[in-house]
Amino acid sequence: MKSRSILLAICAFLLIVATLQGQSSQPDALPSAPSEAKEKTAPQAQQPTPIPSPPPESPTRDKSQDSSETPAANDKAESAAPADRSIEPDSAKAGDRRPAGPDDESISTIRRTVNEVNVVFTVTDKHGHYVKDLKKNDFKILDDSKPASDISSFRAETDLPLNVGLLIDASNSVRDRFKFEQESAIEFLNQTVRRKYDHAFVVGFDVTPEVTQDFTDDTEALSTGVRMLRPGGGTALYDALYFACRDKLLKVPHTGPVRKAVILLSDGDDNQSHVTREEAIEMAQRAEVIVYTISTNLSGAGSHGDKVLQRIADATGGRAYIPFQLTEVANAFAAIQEELRSQYAISYKPAEFRADGRYRTIEILAQEKGLHVRSRRGYYAPSQ
Numbered sequence: 210m211k212s213r214s215i216l217l218a219i220c221a222f223l224l225i226v227a228t229l230q231g232q233s234s235q236p237d238a239l240p241s242a243p244s245e246a247k248e249k250t251a252p253q254a255q256q257p258t259p260i261p262s263p264p265p266e267s268p269t270r271d272k273s274q275d276s277s278e279t280p281a282a283n284d285k286a287e288s289a290a291p292a293d294r295s296i297e298p299d300s301a302k303a304g305d306r307r308p309a310g311p312d313d314e315s316i317s318t319i320r321r322t323v324n325e326v327n328v329v330f331t332v333t334d335k336h337g338h339y340v341k342d343l344k345k346n347d348f349k350i351l352d353d354s355k356p357a358s359d360i361s362s363f364r365a366e367t368d369l370p371l372n373v374g375l376l377i378d379a380s381n382s383v384r385d386r387f388k389f390e391q392e393s394a395i396e397f398l399n400q401t402v403r404r405k406y407d408h409a410f411v412v413g414f415d416v417t418p419e420v421t422q423d424f425t426d427d428t429e430a431l432s433t434g435v436r437m438l439r440p441g442g443g444t445a446l447y448d449a450l451y452f453a454c455r456d457k458l459l460k461v462p463h464t465g466p467v468r469k470a471v472i473l474l475s476d477g478d479d480n481q482s483h484v485t486r487e488e489a490i491e492m493a494q495r496a497e498v499i500v501y502t503i504s505t506n507l508s509g510a511g512s513h514g515d516k517v518l519q520r521i522a523d524a525t526g527g528r529a530y531i532p533f534q535l536t537e538v539a540n541a542f543a544a545i546q547e548e549l550r551s552q553y554a555i556s557y558k559p560a561e562f563r564a565d566g567r568y569r570t571i572e573i574l575a576q577e578k579g580l581h582v583r584s585r586r587g588y589y590a591p592s593q
Contacts (some may be wrong), residue, residue: 324562325361326352329468329499329554330526330573330584339551340580341365348582351572352559362556370467371407371549372424374453374498377435378475379413380444383505387440389535390474390505395432397472397542401549402428410457411435414449415442416481424461446475447482447489450500450521454489459496466554472545473502473521474538477514486517490524495589500525501548503541507534526585566592 332340345363350356375394383390402409404426411422411434422434450473458469471493479486493500502518515531522529528548530541559569570587 324558324564325556326559326571326588327466327497327554327556328526328571328573328584329366329497329552330582331548331552332575333581333583335579335581339548341551343553343575345555347576348555349574349576350555350557351570351574352557353561353569354572355560357557358560359558360555361558362554364554366466366468366552366554368550369552369554370463371401371409372458372461372463372467372469373401373407373409373549374412374457374471375409375431375435376412376414376418376449376453376471376473376475377438378415378444378446378505379419379438379440380415380442381440382444382476382478384440386505386507386535387438390538391435391438393539393542394472394474395435396539397546398431398435399428400543401546402426402431404428408461410453411438412449412453412457413438414445415440416445418445418449418452424457443481444475444479445481445483446473446477446479446517447484447486450489451484451492454492454496454498458498459492468549468552468554469496469498470527470549471498471500472542473500473518474505475502475514475518476505477502477512477517479517486520490521491589493521493525494585494587497585497588498525499527499585501527501545502529503538503545504529504531505538507532524586526583528583562590564591566590 332343334340342365345360348363350360375398377390377394379387398409401407406426408424408426409431410420410424411431413419413421419438421437422431425431450471453471458471461469482489484492500521502522504515504518506512506515511531515529518531519529521527528545530544532538532541555573567590568587569590571584572586573582573584575582
């Protein structure tokens with residue numbers, strides 16, 4: 210009996226030992242150490258440093274795109290002629306914004322200065338008729354009063370594609386004749402803009418420029434853009450011209466040579482602009498834009514506004530039209546249309562050219578006496 214009690218005690222002891230060994234083999238239920246928890250957690254991807262956007266410019270109303278810009282007096286535009294061209298590699302164009310290291314040339318910008326000036330001009334005889342059959346040797350070019358070193362191309366541009374901006378004064382001062390001016394402008398667009406070839410845009414202006422139709426070859430859309438305009442407010446003529454040249458004609462992409470022109474319909478009286486008349490002219494010259502002006506003053510007395518319009522046209526190689534009665538506004542549009550189809554284009558290399566940002570004069574002389582050449586008077590050389 211005593212031996213049986215001892216045997217049972219031994220069995221009980223062995224059972225307890227086995228139970229304790231089984232518990233010690235279970236995984237630890239306590240939380241892991243902080244260092245171990247970090248090792249088991251996948252590291253988060255490092256966020257790229259955002260590239261700051263350029264400061265926004267003052268908004269300009271654009272009914273065709275709902276976005277545009279208002280000119281500012283201290284804006285700097287790149288020089289138009291001779292061209293200072295920037296070539297970006299595909300990686301930069303595709304949005305590769307990696308910081309460029311010392312040996313990283315994948316997103317570098319290659320800049321080269323092309324010392325070639327492009328000029329569009331017209332030639333008239335002593336009766337004011339257009340002369341359209343002249344050759345390269347019929348002209349002499351003076352750049353900064355020195356003969357051009359080389360003429361690389363010359364052609365009569367009766368069919369060169371047009372990029373045209375129609376700027377219409379929609380201030381209170383033209384309210385009484387606004388409807389007729391609208392219809393004359395629409396007729397001009399219908400007769401001038403060729404589908405799949407030319408492009409035009411419409412800007413109305415009072416205190417601010419307002420794009421009612423952006424670049425298109427659709428004359429119906431352009432007509433709608435003109436009819437959307439309503440007169441009212443002050444006149445910021447210089448701002449409107451500056452805006453049309455800088456934000457539209459200077460930036461428009463094109464694959465070949467084009468003629469760029471602005472048709473400005475106004476009384477010439479500016480009372481709201483932030484830029485000056487000369488700053489607006491300078492921007493037109495930088496964008497290689499010819500400005501044609503049509504005065505809405507019907508007094509025929511040579512007002513101050515007419516002189517302003519004359520100055521703008523002369524400085525850019527255009528022509529100022531001063532109608533004496535309302536019906537002559539349509540005739541002015543017709544005359545501009547004829548001139549746009551009666552022009553020459555010449556490309557030349559200046560002598561002793563320097564990329565110093567300085568204004569250089571242009572003078573094109575016809576070898577035959579009695580012929581008058583009209584072109585822009587100069588350009589701004591690019592800066593280094």
